[in-house]
Amino acid sequence: MTLPSHAGIVVIGGGIIGCSTAYHLARDHKADVVLLEQGKLTSGSTWHAAGLVGQLRSSASITRVLKYSVELYKGLEAETGLATGWKMTGCLRLATNADRWTEFRRLATTAKSFGMDMQLLSPDEVKKMWPLMETGDLVGASWLPTDGQASPSDITQSLAKGARMHGAKLFEEVRVTGFAMKDGRITAVKTDKGDIACDKVVNCAGQWARQVGAMAGINVPLQPVKHQYIITEKIDGLATDAPTIRDPDRRTYFKEEVGGLVMGGYEPNPQAWTTGDVPNDWEFRLFDDDYDHFEQHMAQAIARVPALETVGVKQMINGPESFTPDGNFILGVAPECANMFVGAGFNAFGIASGGGAGWVLAQWVVDGEAPLDLWVVDIRRFSNLHRDRQWVCDRTLEAYGKHYTIGFPHEEYLSGRPRIVSPLYERLGGHRAVFGSKLGWERPNWFAPEGAEPEDVYSMGRQNWFEAVGEEHRHVREKVGIFDQSSFAKYEMTGADALKALDWICANDVNKPVGRLTYTQLLNTRGGIEADLTVSRLGEDRFYIVTGTGFRTHDLSWIEDHVGKGLDVALKDVTEDFGTLTLMGPRARDVLSAVTDADVSNTAFRFGHAREIQIAGHTVKALRVTYVGELGWELHVPIAATGEVFDALMAAGEAHGIRPIGYRALESLRLEKGYRAWGSDITPNDTPQEAGLGWAVKLRKNTDFVGRRALENAAGEALKKRFAGFTVDDPAIVLVGRETILRNGEPVGYLTSGGYGYTLGKNIGYGYVRNAAGVGDDFLASGDYELVVAMERTPAKIHLEPIYDPAGEKIKA
Numbered sequence: 001m002t003l004p005s006h007a008g009i010v011v012i013g014g015g016i017i018g019c020s021t022a023y024h025l026a027r028d029h030k031a032d033v034v035l036l037e038q039g040k041l042t043s044g045s046t047w048h049a050a051g052l053v054g055q056l057r058s059s060a061s062i063t064r065v066l067k068y069s070v071e072l073y074k075g076l077e078a079e080t081g082l083a084t085g086w087k088m089t090g091c092l093r094l095a096t097n098a099d100r101w102t103e104f105r106r107l108a109t110t111a112k113s114f115g116m117d118m119q120l121l122s123p124d125e126v127k128k129m130w131p132l133m134e135t136g137d138l139v140g141a142s143w144l145p146t147d148g149q150a151s152p153s154d155i156t157q158s159l160a161k162g163a164r165m166h167g168a169k170l171f172e173e174v175r176v177t178g179f180a181m182k183d184g185r186i187t188a189v190k191t192d193k194g195d196i197a198c199d200k201v202v203n204c205a206g207q208w209a210r211q212v213g214a215m216a217g218i219n220v221p222l223q224p225v226k227h228q229y230i231i232t233e234k235i236d237g238l239a240t241d242a243p244t245i246r247d248p249d250r251r252t253y254f255k256e257e258v259g260g261l262v263m264g265g266y267e268p269n270p271q272a273w274t275t276g277d278v279p280n281d282w283e284f285r286l287f288d289d290d291y292d293h294f295e296q297h298m299a300q301a302i303a304r305v306p307a308l309e310t311v312g313v314k315q316m317i318n319g320p321e322s323f324t325p326d327g328n329f330i331l332g333v334a335p336e337c338a339n340m341f342v343g344a345g346f347n348a349f350g351i352a353s354g355g356g357a358g359w360v361l362a363q364w365v366v367d368g369e370a371p372l373d374l375w376v377v378d379i380r381r382f383s384n385l386h387r388d389r390q391w392v393c394d395r396t397l398e399a400y401g402k403h404y405t406i407g408f409p410h411e412e413y414l415s416g417r418p419r420i421v422s423p424l425y426e427r428l429g430g431h432r433a434v435f436g437s438k439l440g441w442e443r444p445n446w447f448a449p450e451g452a453e454p455e456d457v458y459s460m461g462r463q464n465w466f467e468a469v470g471e472e473h474r475h476v477r478e479k480v481g482i483f484d485q486s487s488f489a490k491y492e493m494t495g496a497d498a499l500k501a502l503d504w505i506c507a508n509d510v511n512k513p514v515g516r517l518t519y520t521q522l523l524n525t526r527g528g529i530e531a532d533l534t535v536s537r538l539g540e541d542r543f544y545i546v547t548g549t550g551f552r553t554h555d556l557s558w559i560e561d562h563v564g565k566g567l568d569v570a571l572k573d574v575t576e577d578f579g580t581l582t583l584m585g586p587r588a589r590d591v592l593s594a595v596t597d598a599d600v601s602n603t604a605f606r607f608g609h610a611r612e613i614q615i616a617g618h619t620v621k622a623l624r625v626t627y628v629g630e631l632g633w634e635l636h637v638p639i640a641a642t643g644e645v646f647d648a649l650m651a652a653g654e655a656h657g658i659r660p661i662g663y664r665a666l667e668s669l670r671l672e673k674g675y676r677a678w679g680s681d682i683t684p685n686d687t688p689q690e691a692g693l694g695w696a697v698k699l700r701k702n703t704d705f706v707g708r709r710a711l712e713n714a715a716g717e718a719l720k721k722r723f724a725g726f727t728v729d730d731p732a733i734v735l736v737g738r739e740t741i742l743r744n745g746e747p748v749g750y751l752t753s754g755g756y757g758y759t760l761g762k763n764i765g766y767g768y769v770r771n772a773a774g775v776g777d778d779f780l781a782s783g784d785y786e787l788v789v790a791m792e793r794t795p796a797k798i799h800l801e802p803i804y805d806p807a808g809e810k811i812k813a
Contacts, residue, residue: 003171006197008032009365010189011204012176012212014039015046016152016350017343018204019159019170020358021365026166028359029366033168034196036189038175039283041160042153044206046350047284048319049152050229050262052244052255053352054091056111056118056144058738060750061372061685062328063114065356072355073150080165082158085151089243089256092126093142094304096249099406102460104142105790110738111144112788113750119143120791130245132237132307149244149255152351159358175280176205179216185339186216200365202341207278207322209330209344218334220379221386222345223396224273224320226287228294229264231257233312248404250300260314261305265297266403272396273320275389287318321348325386325395327403329353331361332370332379335557341365342379347403368561369524373683380554385440391416408458409736410445410664418442422486422579423642431660434465438549441487446662447472461734465664466756472665473758476628480585481661482649485634486642488580489552489573491545491559497567498541504705505562507688509698510535510543517610517623519696521688522558523707527714528684529691531555532676536610536623544610544621546580546634548678562706578621579642583649584632586810587656592633594652595645598622600633607812616641616648628666629673629804631813671764672757672804674725680737681723681752681766687711690768692723692800718774721749725799726787728763733789735765742793743769743783751787759804765796 011022014037025031037043053073055066073086095101104120111118121129123138160170171193180188180195188197203220205212213220244255252265271293291298294316302308322345324330330345343361346353363371375381386392398415418425419440428435432454433444446465448454457464475481493502502510508520514537522531533547533555547555556573563569583592592600598613599605600622610623621636637645650658676682682691689697689711699711728735735754740747754765765787769775777800785796802808 001171001193003174003191003194003196004034004169007034008198009034009200009202010196010198011035011202012189013037013044013204013206013209014041014160014170014172015044015204015206016042016156016159016354017206017346017357018202019156019163020354021202021204021343021361022168022170023159023163023166024358024362025365026163026168028362030167031366033163035163035168035170036174036176036191037170037172038280040172041170042156043283044208045319045321046152046156046206048286048317049348049351050253050255050264051085051150051152051351052253053150054144054147054349055352056107056114056116058110059373059376060114061374062376063116064372065360066352067356068359069352069355070146070148073155076155076158076162080158080161082154082161084155084158086148087150087241088146088148089241090143090145091147091244091246092130094126094245094247094249095139095141096137097139099460100249101139102790103406104140106736106738108142108791109740109788112747113738113740116144116146129243132235132305133245134304134306147244150351155351155354176212176215181216184337186337200339200341202343202361202365204343206344207320208280209322209342211277213334213340213342216337216340218336218340219382219387220330220342220344221382221392222322222324222330223275223393224278225323225396225400226271226273226290226318227264227321227348228290228316228318229262230294230313231262231315231317232260232308233314234259235261235307235311246404247300247304250304251404252297252301252304254301254305260311261308263297263301263308265300266400267293267296268401270397270400272393275393278320289316290318291316323347323396323400325392325399327399328377329357330379331357331374331377332364333368335380335553338561370684373528373685375679375683378554380557381550383439383553385419391419408460410456410463411458412436412456422484423639424484424486424579424646427643427646428484428660433660433662436663438487439552441549443487444484444660444662446664447660469662469664469668470758472661473668475657475659476585476630476661476665476669477759478586479657480583480587480591480653482646482653482658483582483584483661483666484580485582486579487549488575489547489549489555490575490578490636491556492572492574493543493545493569494541495567495569496541497569498543501563501567501569502535502543503703504564505559506535507698507705507707508696509701509703510537512537514539515609515611517608517625519625521682521693521696522555523688523705524684525707525710527687527707527710529678529682529686529688530558530684532678532682534623534625536621538610538612538621546623551678577639578636579639581635581637581642581646581649582632583635584626584628584630586631586813588630588632590656591649591653591658595648602813616644618645620645626811627675628669629675629802630810668755668758671753671755671766672759674766674802676723677753686768687714689714690719690721690723718776720772720775721768721770722775722780723766724769724780725803726751726765726767726785726796727757727760727799727803728765728787728794728796730763730794733763733794735763735787735789737765739765740788741767741769742786742788757803764803
């Protein structure tokens, strides 16, 4: 065997993800691809996967990725001549309590929003479909007929053959030992059989992906966890086309295999394998059977399928699977190395994802940007926090244990907390803050009134904080509130070419005088919104950029990747250098003027301006901007002085009724004002014009910027979708997002976010209304609207203007 000396793209790993990526690179892009596998194809964790293929996720894009897998597996045998073991058996999900049933009704609504026909069945209907099942404790079940199962090894071999047919070269028994690097890029892949010079590398090394990444200085935060299932002897009366079953309240799953059952589960006390390196020679290997640990699943499974009590067990599989700290897989370009892409950490649904993940990853590798909104799986959702192996292990085990628990809205993880705290953590705790966590930062979600327990009680209806958050919301509308937003991601860009770089990267015009602030999107080449942030010009060549907590790695990486070659620009992450206090409400100016000598009157310090002022002896960056729709400032304070400045504001604000406010009130305030949240309301799938943000794009200026061409090409065409607000009067309804929008009884879209507007006293949701022939004002205004909430229709009213203070008078007061 002789390895080629050069390849356009080297794919590392011959499991289902690597083979699918190589197949799509060769088939769709005619790329020059070499795939390297250290053992034999499928020998890592693919060969022992259970092979269930489900399609529905809460993200429309990820659901599309999984639906693509199903379409691919259906037709792959005809192309390659190798069977995939694909069977469209459908999937039953069982519900045994009211909360689970509400979850399924919401899931069924989401499925219909995404064009999938999920049905809800009675216990009797379930019994008819699966006669061997005990159904006495069921409330009902959901039924998705297009789900199924497949043979992981067979699919992988079929994809590998397809890759070779389209010109890819696959090599087994070749171990990657390192990389040759230059200027932060990989120039060659080093192996035990020689080196291969290459342009790009795709790390699909499964449970070895972390180690392979580390050789190039990149972090792939995954954790191998022991996952067990059994294969039984033949069971009398079990149909060969029996649907797969997920029984989440009993934490187990079943699928038919050769007349018997495969049964496994997700226990609350999972067992990690190693936080160190996975042995290279772990090929077609399993752990010893652990019946003591598996007993909890056995007891639950026998209660559901009594025939299991007497049937023999043919085999127990106890193998490692790669899991991640949030239960979503990892795709995309590594922030530390511009030409390494990753596809790993599939949380035991690698078979369901494999076809689609290879399709989008191949496109990403070729184009340098994701073809869809893949933010929930983007490797840039992580941060330096995820380099801590023990933290990743603890959080991953918690995520594994939640695999089948009820997904309550607003639920928070508990492990590895508190990790990062602002200087106000103790002070806010003294105000009875109930904290949540975002990218490791503890942030106050709400403040418990005296006499109420300061903790979240989750439910499918209104949660225990509903009234308390309403009080905080009203306080900001009527008086003044202070938010600790120190977790905001913050960067400084300096250098002679800083303006030139930002002019190319930003869709809005940042070429404004010193002291001005610009709200802008960053667009991809399709005109989709990759980021949404503010840029303040603090000097001729000094800019201060502020974005959301969770987007810290992503946005920094996007900006770095799009700074033109050879420009004199320095970009620095200064997140931990500054605390951020946001002062908001009609009395914000009274409070601020009491603690500074600076003139903060409306004539001297207008909306959309930024300047440095003195508070309590410290220089503070004051940005006049808002996310709540009231007069206010974001105050960026040297981190060590955050406590002093907070104390000064609280003391001066006492006369005006100041109080700390949490993130749940921030959310309800922004919903009333119609401000878009990146990642839900605006994504890489949406253009500013579709999102109603065309006013923030400099198309009138003769300046080129990323995405301009796509927006100009679309300018002559009618928009096929448009962002709109909806209100629902029924106070019993709870909107959480993904509810279907009906216009004149026909589905036209779904909500991207939902919540409650306390000033209005109504539920508020936002989403895109779609129509192939175009969505003009007349089309929007003339319809009769309803929302489908948990499978029930409720009347809704459409809003095309901000619902609260549409003229924006309050923010400019």
